[in-house]
Amino acid sequence: MKLADLAAALNLPAPERNPEVAAVTHNAAWVQPGSIFVAIRGARADGHSFAAQAAERGAVAIVGEGWPTGSLPSPLPYLQVSDARAALADLATALHAHPSQELKVVGVTGTDGKTTTAWLTRHLLRAAGFPTGLLSTAGYELPGGELQQFPAHLTTPEAPQVQDILREMLQQGAQAAVLEASSHALALHRVRGVAWDAAIWTQLTREHLDFHGSVEGYFAEKRRLIEAAPFAVLNADDPWTQHLRGVAPQEVTYSAEGQPADWQASAVQQTGRGLGFRVTSPLGQFKVDLPMIGGFNVANALGAMAAAAHLGVTVEQLQAGLASFGGVPGRMQLVPAGPTQPRVIVDFAHTPPALEKALDTLRTTTEGQLWVVIGSAGGNRDPLKRAPLGEVATRCADQAIFTEEDYRETPLEDILREMERGAREAGQGNFQSIGDRREAIRAAISRAKPGDTVLLAGKGPEDTLERDTETIPWNEAAEAEAALSLRGS
Numbered sequence: 221m222k223l224a225d226l227a228a229a230l231n232l233p234a235p236e237r238n239p240e241v242a243a244v245t246h247n248a249a250w251v252q253p254g255s256i257f258v259a260i261r262g263a264r265a266d267g268h269s270f271a272a273q274a275a276e277r278g279a280v281a282i283v284g285e286g287w288p289t290g291s292l293p294s295p296l297p298y299l300q301v302s303d304a305r306a307a308l309a310d311l312a313t314a315l316h317a318h319p320s321q322e323l324k325v326v327g328v329t330g331t332d333g334k335t336t337t338a339w340l341t342r343h344l345l346r347a348a349g350f351p352t353g354l355l356s357t358a359g360y361e362l363p364g365g366e367l368q369q370f371p372a373h374l375t376t377p378e379a380p381q382v383q384d385i386l387r388e389m390l391q392q393g394a395q396a397a398v399l400e401a402s403s404h405a406l407a408l409h410r411v412r413g414v415a416w417d418a419a420i421w422t423q424l425t426r427e428h429l430d431f432h433g434s435v436e437g438y439f440a441e442k443r444r445l446i447e448a449a450p451f452a453v454l455n456a457d458d459p460w461t462q463h464l465r466g467v468a469p470q471e472v473t474y475s476a477e478g479q480p481a482d483w484q485a486s487a488v489q490q491t492g493r494g495l496g497f498r499v500t501s502p503l504g505q506f507k508v509d510l511p512m513i514g515g516f517n518v519a520n521a522l523g524a525m526a527a528a529a530h531l532g533v534t535v536e537q538l539q540a541g542l543a544s545f546g547g548v549p550g551r552m553q554l555v556p557a558g559p560t561q562p563r564v565i566v567d568f569a570h571t572p573p574a575l576e577k578a579l580d581t582l583r584t585t586t587e588g589q590l591w592v593v594i595g596s597a598g599g600n601r602d603p604l605k606r607a608p609l610g611e612v613a614t615r616c617a618d619q620a621i622f623t624e625e626d627y628r629e630t631p632l633e634d635i636l637r638e639m640e641r642g643a644r645e646a647g648q649g650n651f652q653s654i655g656d657r658r659e660a661i662r663a664a665i666s667r668a669k670p671g672d673t674v675l676l677a678g679k680g681p682e683d684t685l686e687r688d689t690e691t692i693p694w695n696e697a698a699e700a701e702a703a704l705s706l707r708g709s
Contacts, residue, residue, distance in 0.1 A: 221240070221241050221314070221315055222238050222239070222240060222241065223235055223237070223238050223239050223240075223241055223256070223280065223281055223297060224238045225314070226241055226244075226256065226311055226314055226315065227299055229310055229311065229313075229314035230283075230299065230301060230307055230310055230311070232299055232300075232301070235281070235297040235299065236297070237297050239254070239280040239281070239297075240254060240280075241254060241255070241256055241280060241281070241315065242254030242255060243255045243256070243315070243380070244256040244258065244308065244311040244312050244315055244380055245257065245258070245380055246258040246259075246260045246267060246304075246305075246308050246378065248267075248270035248271075248273040248274040248277065249273075251273075251274045251277040251278060251279050252277065252278060253277075253278030254278060254280055255274070255277075255278065255279050255280065256279065256280065256281045256282075256283055256311060257270075257271065257274035257275075257279040257281070257282050257283070258282075258283045258284070258304055258305075258307060258308040258311070259271055259282055259283065259284035259285075259304065260284075260304045260305060260308070261284075261285065261304070266288060267284065267304070268282075268284055268287060268288055268291060269291075271294045271296075272294070275294060275295075275296055279296060280296065280297070281296050281297040281298070281299060282294050282296050282297070282298045282299070283298075283299045283300075283301060283304065283307050283308075283311070284298070284299075284300065284301070284304055285300065285301060285302065285303070285304050286300055303409075305379075305408055305409045306409045306412060308378070308379050308380065308409070309379035309383075309409045309410070309411075309412035309413050310412065310413060312379045312380040312382070312383040312384075312413065313379070313383055313412070313413030315383070316383040316384060316386070316387045317387070318413070318415070319383060319386040319387040319389070319390050320386050320397070320413070320414045320415040320416075321415045322390055323353075323386065323389065323390065323394060323395065323396055323397045323415075324350070324395060324396040324397070324417045324531050325396070325397050325398075325399065325414060325415060325416050325417050325418075326338075326341055326345075326396070326397070326398045326399070326416075326417060326418045326419070326420065326527050326531070327398075327399050327400075327401045327411070327414070327416050327418070327419045327420070327445050327448075327449060328341065328398065328399070328400050328401065328419075328420045328422065328523075329400070329401045329402070329403075329406070329419065329420070329421060329422070329442045329445045329446075330420075330421055330422025330423050330424060330442070330455070330458075331422070331423060331424050331425040331571065331573075331574075332422065332423060332425060332516075332571065332573060332574045332577070333422035333423060333516065333519065333520045333523075334357075334400050334420075334422050335356050335357045335358060335400060335548060335551060335568070336512075336517060336520045336548050336551050337420055337422055337520040337523050337524050338354065338356045338398050338399070338400050339354070339356065339358070339398075339545075339548045339551075340520055340521055340523075340524035340542075340545060341398045341420070341523075341524040341527050341528055342354045342361075342398040343541055343544075343545050343546075344524055344525065344528040344533055344537070344538060344541040344542070345396050345398070345528055345531065345533065346363075346541075347537060347540060347541035347544060348528065348532075348533040348534070348537040348541060349537075350395045350396045350531070351363035351364070351392075351393050351394050351395050351396070352394060352395070352396040352397060352398060353385070353386075353389035353392075353394045353396070353397040353398070354397070354398050354399075355377075355382065355385060355397070355398070355399040355400060356398075356399075356400045357400060357402075357568070357680075357681070358548060358549050358550060358551075358680075358681040359681070360385055362385075362388060362389055362392045362394070363389065363392050363393055363394045364392070364393075365392065367549065369683050377410065378410055379409060379410050379411070379412060379413065382399075382410060382411060382414070383413065386414070396531065399411065399414065401419075401442075401445045403438055403441040403442050406441045406442060406444040406445060407441040407444075411445075414448075416445070416448055416449040416450070417449070417450065417451065417530075417531065418449060418450075418451040418452070418453060418527045418530050418531065419445045419446050419448070419449035419451070419452050419453065419468065420452075420453040420523045420524070420526075420527050421442075421445075421446060421452065421453065421454045421455055421458070421461065421464060421523075422455055422458070422519070422520070422523060423455050423457070423458040423460070423519075424438070424439055424442065424458060424460040425571055425573045425574075439460055439463070443463070443464065443467070446464050446467045446468055447467055447468075449468050450468065450469050450470060451468060451469070451470045451471065451472075451530055452464065452467065452468035452470070452471040452472075453471070453472055453473075453474065453523050453526045453527050453530070454471055454472070454473045454474070455473070455474060455475070455519060455523065456473040456474060456475040456479040456480065456481040457475050457476060457477045457479055457519065461473070472502070472526050472530075474519065474522035474523055474526050475519075475522070476488075476515075476516075476518040476519035476522060477519075482501065482502055482526070483499065483500070483501045483502075483522045483523075483525065483526045484499070484500045484501075484522075485497045485498070485499060485500075485518045485519075485521075485522055486498045486500065488515060488518055490515055490584065490585075494509060494510055494511035494512055494513070495509070495510045495511075495512060495514075495515070495517060495518060495521075496508070496509045496510070497510075497518055499522070499525070501525070501526070501529070502529075503529055503534075503535050504535065506535050506538075506539060507539075508521070508525075508538065508539050508542045508543070509539075509542065509543050510542045510543070510545060511543070511545060511546075511547070512545065512547060512552065513552045513554075513565075513581060513582075513585070514552055514577070514578070514581040515581060516577050516581065517552075521542060525538050525542075528541075548681075549680070549681040549697075550566055550567065550568050550679070550680025550681030550682070550696065550697070551567060551568055551680065551681075552565055552567050552578070552581075553565065553566040553567065553680075553697060555697055555700040555701060555704065556701070557704055558704070559670075560670045561665075561670065561704055561707060562588075562591075562665065562668035562669065562670060562671070562672040562673060562674050563586070563672070563673045563674070564665060564673075564674045564676065564700045564703075564704065565578075565582060565673065565674070565675050565676065566676045566679075566680060566696045566697050566700060567675060567676070567677050567680060568677075568678070568679070568680025568681065568682075569675075569677045569678065569680075570596075570597070570625070570677065570678040570680075571605060571609075572605060572608040572609055572611075572612045575592075575594065575609060575612050575613065575616070575677055576612045576616055578675060578677060579592060579612070579613075579616035579617055579675060580616060582673050582675055583616070585673075586671075586672065586673040587671035587672075588668075588669055588670070588671035588672040588673075589618040589619060589668070589669070589672045589673075590616075590617045590618050590619075590672070590673050590675070591617060591618065591619045591620070591621070591664045591667075591668050591672060591673065591674040591675065592613050592616075592617040592619075592620050592621070592674075592675045592677055593620075593621045593623055593657075593660050593661055593664050593674070593675070593676050593677065594609060594613050594620065594621075594622060594623070594625075594639075594677045594678055595622065595623045595624050595625025595626075595627070595635070595639075595657065595678050596609050596625055596635050596638070596639060596678075597625050597626045597627070597628070598626065598627035598628040598629065598630030598632070598635055599626075599627075599628035599629060599630055601626075603638065606635055606638035606639050606642065607638050607639065607641050607642030607645070608642055609639055609642065610622065610638070610639035610640060610641065610642030610643040610646075610651070611642040611643060611645070611646040611648070613639075613643070613651070614643040614646065614648035614649075614650050614651050615646060615648060617650075617675070618650060619650055619651070619664070619667075620643070620650060620651040620652075621651065621652055621653070621654055621660045621663060621664050622636050622639045622640065622651060622652070622653040622654075622660075623636075623653070623654050623655060623656070623657045623660035623661075624655055624656065624657045624660075624685070624687065625657070625678045625679065625685075626685060626686040627686070627687065627688070628686050628688065628689075629688060629689070632655050633655075636653040636655065639653070640653060657679075657685065657699075658699055661676060661696075661699050661700060661703050662702075662703040662706060664676075664703075665700065665703040665704060665707055666703070666706070666707050674700075676696055676699075676700055679694065679696045680696065681696075682694065682696075683695060
């Protein structure tokens with residue numbers, strides 16, 4: 221595509237030079253010959269300072285919000301915009317020829333439950349015969365392909381990668397796609413340009429306040445997805461939903477807790493093998509079985525069913541799809557164990573409400589003691605949740621081990637001290653701190669008895685662990701298996 225065509229997509233006049241454009245990026249290290257380099261002003265650096273590096277690597281044009289005063293402009297064509305991040309998304313969307321317009325796209329947002337809801341929606345669509353791609357915190361999948369990981373624990377990659385993956389989904393035969401839309405992705409325009417067909421709202425709890433500043437700011441960014449979609453699926457059990465009613469042109473509601481809603485669950489039964497419940501919906505009443513642990517997954521299933529039904533999935537297909545669901549990596553993932561070993565569960569729960577739900581769920585099916593291994597992220601990630609995590613862990617579990625979880629540049633002892641404070645101020649003493657996560661996992665599993673349950677919380681499916689400035693490969697389930705192996709059957 222020619223530079224002039226992309227300038228037109230930004231409502232800008234054609235530049236004097238009109239080279240062919242092959243790619244667009246905001247990272248100078250990712251520039252390849254024929255790229256447009258978008259210079260974004262960040263909190264730590266101005267992208268314009270990397271313009272020379274981008275030119276050396278073969279960039280054919282620069283896009284930005286204006287050259288910094290006193291700096292030497294690049295000899296490359298320069299397109300000035302009011303919002304560089306929005307321009308990055310618009311350029312990527314145009315360069316990839318608007319792939320989402322050729323797909324049925326479901327977006328999922330919320331704090332807790334969005335990954336499971338996204339995977340359930342993807343599975344229901346696939347089981348009904350729609351080749352479907354997926355973008356989630358656990359990675360991304362092309363239709364029929366294996367799960368692949370994103371770098372740096374991004375819930376949603378940057379806009380050029382989103383558009384590139386959507387285009388690749390189409391090339392692999394996709395008819396639909398399910399995308400998790402995080403608050404960061406919405407605020408930073410990573411999913412700008414995606415043509416949504418439906419949006420699912422799970423629930424809102426305290427998270428990412430380091431970035432958004434307040435719960436209200438956090439909600440406002442997530443609301444963007446509902447504003448952008450023609451059809452909304454809203455959780456009637458979430459108090460924030462009252463601020464979303466009527467935002468989308470069409471909507472349905474769902475409830476797992478008896479609230480008035482279009483999709484409702486009743487007669488919920490939990491067994492060691494999963495959930496069974498009755499659904500009342502616009503499609504009529506019917507019974508479903510879902511092989512997942514945790515009563516909270518009833519709400520996730522309702523949201524997924526409502527979205528899938530909107531895209532044409534029938535009752536019979538919903539029933540068969542839920543019954544065949546294989547689960548989500550790192551979401552209440554049961555680690556294989558011997559008959560005399562404790563039950564070990566890997567879960568992504570990393571907020572106090574999510575951890576409490578996970579522990580309460582496991583308590584109902586645990587014969588012996590309930591253990592939890594939990595950490596809290598460092599850097600600028602919401603430090604106010606560290607003490608509440610310590611309180612929840614020690615109140616809801618019999619034994620808690622506090623450990624690392626991507627502490628980055630924050631001193632690990634500071635994080636552990638805050639978690640310990642939360643436990644002590646709640647009058648709890650059933651904890652210890654083991655800074656090395658591998659050692660913490662092995663300590664819990666070696667001490668647990670047959671009939672006990674050990675929850676490894678916080679990392680879930682993530683494939684790296686961040687220690688200060690170092691990032692190491694990590695596989696929580698594999699670490700659990702190794703610890704069980706050392707313990708013996």
